[in-house]
Structure formats: structure tokens, C-alpha cells
Amino acid sequence: MEKGNQGISHFDHFLQSQESSVVNKFQQKYWKTKQTLIKVTGKKEDEHVVASDADLDAKLEVFHSVQRTCMELLKxxxxxxxRISLLSQEENELGRFLRSQGSQDKSRAGKIMQATGKALCFSSQQRLALRGPLGRLYQEVETFRYRAISDTWLTVNRMEQSRTEYRGALLWMKDVSQELDPDTHKQMEKFRKVQTQVRHTKTSFDKLKNDVCQKVDLLGASRCNLLSHVLTTYQTTLLHFWEKTSHTMAAIHESFKGCQTHEASALGASDQAAKKKVKKKTKAKAEDEETNTSKDLSAWFNLFADLDPLSNPDAIGRTDEEQELLNA
Structure with missing residues (x-):
């Protein structure tokens, strides 16, 4: 009988522990859900708890900035x-057009068109060399986004879930502490359980918080190294392109220097004459406006002089008889 009673008591204790565990899990989910609703709705949280995560929030801003700017860089x-391809195509078409038109013109202008057309075709071919470094840059940034940024993003998500659980446990402990009676054994035991849950969630959150901060620092440094390495190739290719094209254009300019047609001179002279004419009209208009303004001001002052004798300095100090004689 005693063994049977002991077996029943052990079974009852097991059932109570299982029930307590289920209730505990239910309460944990309840407070986690409540904290999630607070975050989603944007309700104000405890300022001290928010301030304790200021360094983490700063790192998260850096991470989101890296994530956003990498997407923008790819676009x-x-x-x-x-646009390089379109510009090169249009430049090549213009060069071919000038070459074909220049071959039909046997004058010096035809030679200029042919030389310029060849230079534009050469420039269009050299411009396409920029696509190589740009393609490599695109691949490197895309790989960086799919691997480094995605890995950090997963860690950030786990950290956010842990932070929600931790803050939910803090809300739970705050609720229990408001109704805590030190003389009641059950309430003290419940408070200790909640306190243990807070410690457990804080340990998990602190670990993930440290992981996020380290990964964000490493992410920023890795992106700087990546861009500085890949953009060096692009910069070198761009400099070579401008050196070659500028040398070609300068050679054409020197070979045909001083060659100017009479039509161009006439156009230049007429253009200068038109500019002088416009300038003269503008000056005359300004002088007319200044004259009209001075006339208006004079009339305005004369009107006030007629209304107020004191505004006329010549009338100051005269007698009424002298003023009448002057007016007559």
C-alpha cells in the first residue's frame, strides 16, 4: 500500500510539473506576442530598455545602409x-557617317570629316573596354550581397527574435512584481521562475547582439576592401581610355589647325554683330528706364512740395508777404 501511495504521489508530482511547464510556455508566448504587438504598433517602450540597445541600433542602421546602397549600386x-553601349553605338554611327560623307568631298573639309570620323570610331571601340571592369564590379557586389549581407541578415533576424523574447520576459517580470507579496510562497516562487526566464533570454540576446555587432563591423570593412580593389581596375581602364582618345583628338586638331571657311567667318562676324546690337538695345532700354524713373521721382517730390511748404527748403525763413510776392 505504501509503495502504491508513493507511485501515485510521484505520478501526481509529474502531472503538476508538466502542467506547470505548459502554463509557463503559454505565458512566455503570451508576453512575447504582446511585445511583438508593441513593436509593430509603434507604442512607446521603456526608455531605459531602449537606451541600453543604442549601440546595437546604431550597428543596425549601418547594416541597413550597406544593404540598401549595395542594391542601388547594382542598379x-x-x-x-x-548607356555605355548606347553611347558607343551612336558614336560609331556618327563616325561612319562622317567618313562616308568625307570620302565624297575632295576638299580640305572632306579630309577633316574623314579624320574626325576615324577618331570617333576609334573612341567608340575604346569606350567598350570599360564594360569589362564594370562587369567584374557587378559580379563582386552581387556575390557580396548574396553571401555576406544575407548571412548577416539571418543573424540580425535571430537577434531580433531573441530581443523580442527578452523584452517580453521583462514585461512579464514587471507585471509579476507589481502584484508580488513577499509573504506569499507561491508568488515568490513564480517571481523566481520569471526572473530565471529573464536571465536566460538575456544571455541568449547578449550573445546574438555581440555577433551582430561584430558581423556588421566586418561587413563594412569587407565592402571597403572590395570596392577599393575592384574600382582600381576600372579607374586604370578609364584613364587609359581618356589618354588614347584625347591624344587622337589633339593630333587631329593640330593637323587641321587654322583651317576655317569663309562661311564660318561670316557667321562669326554676324553673330558678333547681333550680340553688339542686342547689347546696345539693352543699354538704351536701361537708360530710358532710368530717365523715366528720375522723372517720376521729380514729379513725386514736386507734389509733396506743393502740399507741404516745409518740404521746400527755399520757403524756410520767408514771411507770408514775401511768399505771396514770389507766388505772384
Whole structure:
């Protein structure tokens, strides 16, 4: 009988512990859900708790900035490559057009068009060399986004879940502490359980918080190294492109220096004459406006002089008889 009673008591204790565990899990989920609603709705949280995560929030801003700017950089590279191709195509078409028209003109102008057309075709071919470094830059940034940023993003998500659990446990402990009676054994035991839950969630949150801060620092340094390495190749290619094209254009300019047609001279002279004419009209208009303004001011002052004798300095100090004689 005693063994049977002991077995029943052990079974009852097991059932109570299981029930307590289920209730505890239910309460944990309740307070976690409540904290999630507070975060989603944007309600004000405890300022001390928010201030304790200021360094973490600063790191999260850096992470979101890196994530956003990498996406924008990929879009810009795509547009840049597309526009380089279009510009090179248009430049090549213009060069071919000048060469074909210049071959039909046997004068010096035809030679200038042919030389300029060849230079534009050469420039269009050299411009396409920029697509190589840009393509490599695009691949490197895309790989960086899919691997480094995605890995950090997963850690950030785990940290946010842990932070929600931790803050939910703090809300739970705050609620229990408001109704705490030190003389009641059950309430003290409940408070200790909640306190243990807070410690457990804080330990998990602190670990993930440290992981996020370290990964964000490493992410920023890795992106700087990546861009400085890949953009060096692009910069070198761009400098070579401008050196070659500028040397070609300068050679054409020197070979045809001083060659100017009479039509161009006439156009230049007429253009200068038109500019002088416009300048003369503008000056005359300004002088007329200044004259009209001075006349208006004179009339305005004369009107006030007629209304108020003291405004006329010549009338000061005269007698009434002298003023009448002057007016007559």
C-alpha cells in the first residue's frame, strides 16, 4: 500500500510539473506576442530598455545602409553599362557617317570629316573596354550581397527574435512584481521562475547582439576592401581610355589647325554683330528706364512740395508777404 501511495504521489508530482511547464510556455508566448504587438504598433517602450540597445541600433542602421546602397549600386552599374553601349553605338554611327560623307568631298573639309570620323570610331571601340571592369564590379557586389549581407541578415533576424523574447520576459517580470507579496510562497516562487526566464533570454540576446555587432563591423570593412580593389581596375581602364582618345583628338586638331571657311567667318562676324546690337538695345532700354524713373521721382517730390511748404527748403525763413510776392 505504501509503495502504491508513493507511485501515485510521484505520478501526481509529474502531472503538476508538466502542467506547470505548459502554463509557463503559454505565458512566455503570451508576453512575447504582446511585445511583438508593441513593436509593430509603434507604442512607446521603456526608455531605459531602449537606451541600453543604442549601440546595437546604431550597428543596425549601418547594416541597413550597406544593404540598401549595395542594391542601388547594382542598379546604377546596370544603367551605366547599358548607356555605355548606347553611347558607343551612336558614336560609331556618327563616325561612319562622317567618313562616308568625307570620302565624297575632295576638299580640305572632306579630309577633316574623314579624320574626325576615324577618331570617333576609334573612341567608340575604346569606350567598350570599360564594360569589362564594370562587369567584374557587378559580379563582386552581387556575390557580396548574396553571401555576406544575407548571412548577416539571418543573424540580425535571430537577434531580433531573441530581443523580442527578452523584452517580453521583462514585461512579464514587471507585471509579476507589481502584484508580488513577499509573504506569499507561491508568488515568490513564480517571481523566481520569471526572473530565471529573464536571465536566460538575456544571455541568449547578449550573445546574438555581440555577433551582430561584430558581423556588421566586418561587413563594412569587407565592402571597403572590395570596392577599393575592384574600382582600381576600372579607374586604370578609364584613364587609359581618356589618354588614347584625347591624344587622337589633339593630333587631329593640330593637323587641321587654322583651317576655317569663309562661311564660318561670316557667321562669326554676324553673330558678333547681333550680340553688339542686342547689347546696345539693352543699354538704351536701361537708360530710358532710368530717365523715366528720375522723372517720376521729380514729379513725386514736386507734389509733396506743393502740399507741404516745409518740404521746400527755399520757403524756410520767408514771411507770408514775401511768399505771396514770389507766388505772384
Amino acid at each position: 546604377v552599374i546596370e544603367q551605366y553599362q547599358r
